[in-house]
Amino acid sequence: MNAPAAAHHLLPEFHPQPVPQALLDALAARFGAQCSTALAVREQHGRDEGSIQAPPPAAVVFAENTQDVADAIRLAGAHGVPVIPYGAGSSLEGHLLAVQGGISIDVGRMNRVLSVNADDLTVTVQPGITRKQLNEAIKDTGLFFPIDPGADASIGGMAATRASGTNAVRYGTMRENVLALEAVTASGEVIHTGTRAKKSAAGYDLTRLLVGSEGTLGIMTEITVRLYPLPEAVSAAICSFPSIEAAVRTVIQTIQLGVPIARVELIDANTVRMVNAHSKLTLREEPMLLMEFHGTPAGVQEQAETVQELAGEQGGNAFEWATTPEERTRLWTARHNAYFAAVQSRPGCRAISTDTCVPISRLADCLLDSVAEADASGIPYFLVGHVGDGNFHFGYLIDPNDAQEREKAEALNHQLVARALRLGGTCTGEHGVGIHKMGFLLDETGAGAVEMMRAIKRALDPQNILNPGKIFAL
Template sequence: MNARIPTEPLQQPEASRAAPQALLDALAERFGARLSTALAVREQHGRDEGSISAPPPQAVVFAESVQDVQDAVRLAAQHGTPVIPYGAGSSLEGHLLAVQGGISLDVSRMNQVLSIDADDLTVTVQPGITRKALNEAIKHTGLFFPIDPGADASIGGMAATRASGTNAVRYGTMRENVLALQVVTAAGEAIRTGTRARKSSAGYDLTRLMVGSEGTLGVFTEVTLRIYPLPEAVSAAICSFPSIEAAVRTVIQTIQLGVPIARVELIDVNSVRVVNAHSKLGLREEPMLLMEFHGSPAGVQEQAETVQQIAQEWGGNAFEWATTPEERTRLWTARHNAYFAAVQSRPGCKAISTDTCVPISRLADCLLDSVAEADASAIPYFLVGHVGDGNFHFGYLLDPNVPQERETAERLNHQLVSRALALGGTCTGEHGVGIHKMGFLADEAGEGAVAMMRAIKQALDPQNILNPGKIFAL
């Protein structure tokens, strides 16, 4: 593989791309107190949850309307200055970093539900609303939005990174669940892509092009989503296994039998240990599957009994049910806090998080070899995975003051991605490319495909002002 990823903090941006004083003055006149150049605000908007660091943007604009976004982008375009869209700041691959200077465009105040079309199972929202706030706003309809990446991410950010998460095995990813968008282009024009109709053959599929573009092709100002009826019955269970392989084989057999399981999460013994400490739980410290079943009461029971039988064939034991909402919430909250629990288990550490995804038939091959490499490295790590769709995450915990540890973690990551690609998988199942996986994209897609992506970027953003330095280099 020829991938190269940053191992040192990124240096100061090129002076020619930094926001000039004339732009800052124009933004101050237009936005008043909604423009901030305070260092604390800029630093907040110049970092994400990943391990790469860079200098902060020169200013932050807080947008409250589509017109605000258009005006900010137009002013930046007049000065050839980068614009980095910002939602909740929960990305992991350096998406928010001002690697070429510029301004951060914060859309978190654009957080309203614009329309609920319950009969059509759609909802239209502003980009700054978070997934939890969206579900709270629509729960009275008996509907919900199922995409759950763990963090309480903004819907705009989730669409921009083509996020998925724990429910993807049943409900799909943002790719399948974004029907339409309003997007502000690099020229400051607001365009619409897609409709609320479930299918269309009208022209290029611009919605699919924009979903996953990581802020490099436009700034989302409206998102229309599929929503789903709340299941009549929900049941969750945990099951411990004698080995990771036994847990993974259980998942593979479950999926290949067509069991419509809603969630199935792998948690390795390291993750169980830190989750127990962080969330004050008493889970058995063994490899574990955390599962959830949706449907009618009879359907849920049938699914659960089938999976329990499969698990027993692979040595699964201590099958425990969580049937009340409180019990389910406790378990899933603990799972979602696994990343933070692991980071806190080694004070001062940074985590390099992987997110390869492979065809389900190759999951065991990829995962088990990668576990063996991680164990041999002696670097602390944890492993969790949305393994129902072949996606899993290693978190390598490194001391940022010990260069050898970062080198070891990046080497493990290279080996993991190389293995996933050789097995027909991808370098990123849900986090996106950002900065960290730029080199891997060429290995996965090929130079011809990356050249086509680059041509699209240059056609739609000739000044390269929209989140430059992400996905690929120009």
Template sequence: MSPDFLPTLRQRFGQQCSTAAALCEQHGSDEGSITAPPPMAVVFAESTQDVQDAVRLCAQHGVPIIAYGAGTSLEGHLLAVHGGISLDVSRMNQVLQVHAEDMTVTVQPGIRRKALNEAIKDLGLFFPIDPGADATIGGMTATRASGTNAVRYGTMRENVLALQAVTASGDLIRTGNRAKKSAAGYDLTRLLVGSEGTLGIFTEITLRLHPLPEAVRAATCTFASIADAVHTVIETIQMGVPIARVELLDAATVGMVNRYSQLSLREAPMLLMEFHGSPAGVQEQVEQVQAIAAEHRAQDFEWAETPEERTRLFTARHNAYFAGVQSRPGSRCITTDACVPISRLADALLESVQDAQDSAIPFFLVGHVGDGNFHFGYLIDPDDATERDRAEQLNHRLVSRAIAMDGTCTGEHGIGIHKQDFLREECGDGAIAMMRAIKAALDPLGILNPGKVFAA
């Protein structure tokens, strides 16, 4: 890096550029357990031109640039492992166009998902992807997020229609359009969705919207065992019931959530469910699931009858991470997620639970089990190297177990730094070589979020 890089950056961006230690520290960390030195500076982009100029300056001086939204990622995506600057796009937070008749919206990358839904709710539409955290749409696109509604509405992969992105040379490209399908050329939209900021930086994102459901019902249901809960989910999906959300918590996690969110849920293996549709359609779904659950020794369904009760219930579920960390004061959480074919879900979960219990490491378990996705959080003393090593061994065995079942090392968190070895295990050397070739072709200087997905 030449000595005139920072002065040039400050000259271009003025008050939008900061080297304050506290700000750099904030932008050099995420919600995960990995640490690294902070970036040398933070630039707040307020326009597409700002993004282009920042990337061009970094390209000219060979400086890494890392896009930053809300800092809610979990696998080290934001860490400046090769130095460089953090490009904060949170001020680019506008809804640019809404086409209600086509059920599409175009937004800037820094808008958060809750703000987007607040902006469009009066149109009778909503954006269903809900990873729990109030993440930015740009970050959700970069990590191919999914979350609690994915079993019915899909993931970011299915709901991003088009992108405007700045390339590693600072050029502006557009991929896709608002049409529901296209056979025109390479699918660059799908290539960039989930690329974790390593192939381009988004400046506009066009999304598919969905009608607000006419009727919504939510319930909890407890079971004698995790196996009973999981088999209820498997049969529900195999019967084609279009359930909107179905979340699993083990008994210990329910207890953590109760204490953190001041609830009084029955502390037993639990499914949190939500049903969307017409009143008649919802009633039919409820009756089908109740019948399946009864065959697996379910306790009575407890209903969240009002929107406020539903919100409180699923907010408590989304706060399971913080509930877990608070349950062991001073702990850090090593989180992992995996996804398996629905027919192997019970095997993957039960083996992973037994493994965690045998380790004596405190843990919590939650899962978007309707699509075979589950999460473990291992709560460790950050100063105890032995505990960290045992937790990482648990993580390794869990992920390898999922891959052996023809599943994936990550259903939604992404690779970042933490799961690079598992990506090779899952995809093989040939696929990794192809990914590296794409990265080298699109980012020959290696300035876009280097060291992520696979080591630079």
């Protein structure tokens, strides 16, 4: 195994600053029961689905509207105290941890659909609504919101981390699908960016500046996103392969031929075993592709036949088709539960979950070398990938009390990301930088680009109170 990560890739030490009692008193006076300092509540808001641990925030404010968010930020700013937005808590890279102390602003109660503009294919929502809640609310319109990161994440959190997921190969990411925002700045001012129009050439693109900023430049309070017509026909299939390479070659050929596949997910044999045990399934325990096709009945059939032929050339077999909603739900639930299946396969473990994204032509090279390293390490792991756009995820399952296992897993993560960067890829395709990928951002973009990001942060948040200690250090 190569040497461990360089010093700038190591996690920083956390030194939370105490929160003045005067601020806690002011929050209690303004918010009453909407503000909690109970330890259990603070601990819930001081952890995500990742493996990084930090002390909890000093208080949690449950915002119910934009004014609540603005007032909480103003009060915190008056005392120089950090504020950290909290949605569904499903992030993986430490985005919501109070690494410098401060208070958490929970927007989960801000979960309403504000307006549906079906003729324009847009909807405006509050940030706390989850993707499943949104699609349930608009199901009678014949439209849907396609971005699906797996977890039932909040739309605000998805926008903040520039999420994507299983449908990204056809429908894009949050970057392409957020049209307009209402957000509260570090000074407590409410601003609006973008419009419902499909395009604009008016000034700086502040919407895309905020999308992916991980709560470091503002807290989103309203989000307008694109909707899409529900496809006339949907068909899903699974196909097993003799090797990961054969499965990936099938995907590369599918994309290069221009087949408009909606989803194509890779699950390695190891992870299939975990999913079978967790979801009581009997899937073939071989590398597997899960695919979904959207369009007209004739179009879906043509796409499926093309991919089946490509898969056959690579040794793909045991095609299982799912055309009813119930059958498709069964297959995709198994995929979405892969993370939980993996964690349950080793009781008491924590997952160091990482993702990268590479140009589709280099996907096989990156995946195969990374699998070989993981196998050689002896660390249990799971592997899933949104391979249609070159994105894949490893989760290394470690004993959180075993420093040697954590060091091995972090070394694997370092080698994986370094490989992706050498191949022209990125350190994170969808998880975001958070705390865990800060050093890799420097490797990917260079010192000049990171300094430009710092300059933007200093200009918009001179006190450094908006989710400090994430993406880069000031």
